[in-house]
Amino acid sequence: MASLCASRAAIFKRKKLLCLTSTSSFYCTESPIPTTGKQNHHPKPQDEKLEDVICRMMSTRAWTTRLQNSIRNIVPSFNDELVYNVLHSAKDSEHALNFFRWVERSGIFRHNRETHFKIMQILGRAEKLNHARCILLDMPNKGVDWDEDLWVLLIDSYGKAGIVQESVKLFAKMEELGVERTVKSYNALFNVITRKGRYMMAKRYFNKMVNEGIEPTGHTFNLLIWGFFLSSKVDTAIRFFEDMKSRGIMPDLVTYNTMINGYNRVKKIEEAEKYFVEIKARNLEPNVISYTTMIKGYSLVGRIDDALRLFEEMKSFGIKPNAITYSTLLPGLCDAKKMSEARMILKEMEEKYIEPKDSAIFIRLISGQCEAGDLDAAADVLKTMIRLSVPTEAGHYGVLIENFCKAGKYDRAVKFLDKLIEKEIILRPQSSLSMEPSAYILITDYLCNNGQTGKAETLFRQLMKIGVQDPVVFNNLVCGHSKEGVPDSAFELLKIMGRRKVLSDGIAHKSLVESYLKKGEAADAKTALDNMIEHGHDPDSLLYRSVMESLMGDGRVQTASRVMKIMLEKGVKEHMDLISTILEALLMRGHVEEALGRIELLLNNSLSPDFDGLLAVLCEKGKATAALKLLDFSLERNCNIDYSSYDKVLDSLVAAGKTLNAYSMLCKMMEKGGVKDHKSCEELIKSLNDEGNTKQADILRRMILGKETTLDSKKGKKKTAMAT
Structure with a gap:
């Protein structure tokens, strides 16, 4: 019975633990086990370590009193090992710092030297150096003694953060607070100050160290020698190298590698060679660093054949090249145009699955192979990157696309483009190599001229998201969509160009207008023409004609008239046949004032429409009022009108019963001497009398009699003169 109770208690305790550690719910629920149907069997998960449970809780929940209580409920006691492991496994430095302070302030744990060292190490890596400094200086108040390693850790952390002065102050404070300083502290200081070029300070502290009776080690000299080389103080580096030997400290392989790298x-390179030979003379056996350093030196001075010789030598001695070796050799091969050798080296890296430390080498390899004319080798570089899990960037694809286009291998270029678009490589925020204009201009131009403008636009819209606004590509896309019969897409791009103030060219606008015309969308063609003019491009004469003809064919006479007006204002004086057709249509539809306005514009441009032809059509179609207004307009401006046109208009007015209008016009005609046949006049006089306009009839009769008298007088005089 007791064992049963204990078992139940254990089960209850385990359920409580699972409930408290759940991150998705505050309540613990137990799912019923299905009794029917096929059951799923899953492997039983292993129990999490307590420190992992705590770290997971801290990473998924806010640091509150409730979380702190939850942690206390699942931890029977906090010992040194648990606290250290929680700090070590914390997902974030802030989590570690919160936990470190909480267990201390709540009185459930007293930190020791190891937990202090661990939290300082974590804060140092996160560059939360003020917190680390406060924790270090507060240690004596907690009864925890300092040791040199704690101070060295903080000196090194400030140095890595580039705050050299704080490292120097901490080193001085060690002496002030009575913390013993050995060669370890000095080495940490030398490491910080020499890498920042403080070589004079390094020399002073070296003398201080020696005066304090602290003997330098080989590591000390290695740090100082490298620091002097970093500051280009070669003579000082050599002097310390000799001083090292004079103190009975024999240079080790690290020292020789440092000297070689420094030179x-x-x-x-000749000096570096001497030290490399000296390594072998002292039976020290050069390692991969020695060979890599010499290979780098040879590459820097252009002695790539010597670099290759050493590369083969190191392999013959069983020394395996590492990623740095390959990364050092490959740029030199590219600079020396030895692309076949570079291809072999790259293949070797791929077989050994060695990724270069500097991924920038890949763009040089791709460019180098393209320059050498080996496009297949350039494409293989990209394959190697993928196999080595090196992130490919838009710049890599761009070089390949550009060179395959230049070689006329557009199918291969398009395949690379498809991968680039599909994976949205251009939009990756971590990318440092962007696609060059020379690449995307070439490929988009090809696509737009080969019925694939949609794909070209997809590429360019991705480029636009990273700030590219190339006017050449924009205009190519507009032309491409227009040629493919998708003018709406082309017009949308032109609107985007307008909003972004990207310059458009006249060819793109013209292609858009022509595309709308081919589809029979006259109104849209006119809108596109207006847009063309707004952007400062003058359509040619034939484009104006095409738009006007399309509008006329669509029954949009007034719109065609507006295009005609724009054309005339732009100084285009062609297509009088089409202009006459538009004027006739306006007059026939009753848009007389608009037609007269257009005729006025023609006259101002030294052009004259066919008045007689227009009057004849209007009279024939029974448009007497329009004919009268046109005739009045021409009379006011002294236009050249044939007398027969007067008669036609008069007959049309009389036939339409517009006797007063006919009377008025006839008066003007007689003043111009344009009446020869008085038969129509007699008919008009009769109509005026019938309508009760006797006054006008009488005036008209007298005018006719007066004209006849004048004519008879002129004839008599003419006969007398002839007889004489």
Whole structure:
């Protein structure tokens, strides 16, 4: 019975633990086990370590009193190992710092030297150095003694953060607070100050160290020698190298590698060679660093054949090249145009699955192979990147696309483009190599001229998201969509160009107008024409004609008239046949004032429409009023009108019963001497009398008699003169 109770208690405790550690719910529910149907059997998960449970809780919930209580409920006691492991496994430095302070302030744990070291290490990596400094200085108040390693850790952390002065202050404070300083502290200081070029300070502290009776080690000299080389103080580096030997400290392989690397920095490869030979003379056996350093030196001075010789030598001695070796050799091969050798080296890396430390080498390899004319080798570089899990960027694809286009291998170029678009490589925020204009201009131009403008636009819209606004591509896309019969897409791009103030060219606008015309969308063609003019491009004469003809064919006479007006205002004086057709249509539809306005514009441009032809058509179609207004307009401006046109208009007015209008016009005609046949006049006089306009009839009769008298007088005089 007791064992049963204990078992139930254990089960209850385990359920409570699972409930408290759940991150998705505050309540613990138990799912019923299905009794029917096929059951799923899952492997039983292993129990999490307590520190992992705590870290997961801290990473998924806010740091509150409720979370702190939840942690206390699942931890029977906090010992040194648990606290250290929680700090070590914390997902974030802030989580670690919160936990470190909480267990201390709540009185459930007293930190020791190891937990202090761990939290300082975490804060140092996160560059939360003020917190680390406060924790270090507060240690004596907690009864925890300092040791040199704690101070060295903080000195090094400030140095890595680039705050050299704080490292120097901490080193001085060690002496002030009575913390013992050994060569370890000095080495940490030398490491910080020499890498920042403080070589004079390094020399002073070296002298201080020696005066304090602290003997430098080989590591000390290695740090100082490298620091002097970094500051280009070659003579000082050599002096310390000799001083090292004079103190009975024999240079080790690290020292020789440092000297070789230092001479390489100042491009004194002959001096570096001497030290490399000295390594072998002292039976130290050069390692991969020695060979890599020499290979780098040879590459820097252009002695790539010597670099290759050393590369083969190191492999013959069983020394395996590492990623740095390959990364050092490949750029030199590219600079020397030895692309076949570079291809072999890259293949070797791929077989050994060695990724270069500097991924920038891949763009140089691709470009180098393209320059050498080996496009297949360039494409293989991209395959190697993928196999080595090196992120490919838009710049890599761009070089390949550009060179395959230049070689006329557009199918291969389009395949690369498809991958680029599909994976949205252009939009990756971590990318540092963008696609060059020379690449995307070439490929979009090809696509737009080969019925694939949609694909070209997809590429360009991705480029637009990263700020590209190339006017050449924009205009190519407009032309491409227009040629493919998708003018709406082309017009949308032109609107985007307008909003972004990207310059458009006249060819793109013209192609858009022509595209709408081909589809029979006259109104849209006119809108596109207006847009063309708004952007400062003058359509040619034939484009104006095409738009006007399309509008006329669509029955849009007034719209065609407006296009005609724009054309005339732009100084285009052609297509009088079409202009006459538009004027006739306006007059026939009753848009007389608009037609007269257009005729006025023609006259101002030294052009004259066919008045007689227009009057004849109007009279024939029974448009007497329009004919009268047109005739009045022409009379006011002294236009050249044939007398027969007067008669036609008069007959049309009389036939339409517009006797007063006919009377008025006839008066003007007689003043111009344009009446020869008085038969129509007699008919008009009769009509005026019938309508009760006797006054006008009488005046008209007298005018006719007066004209006849004048004519008879002129004839008599003419006969007398002839007889004489």
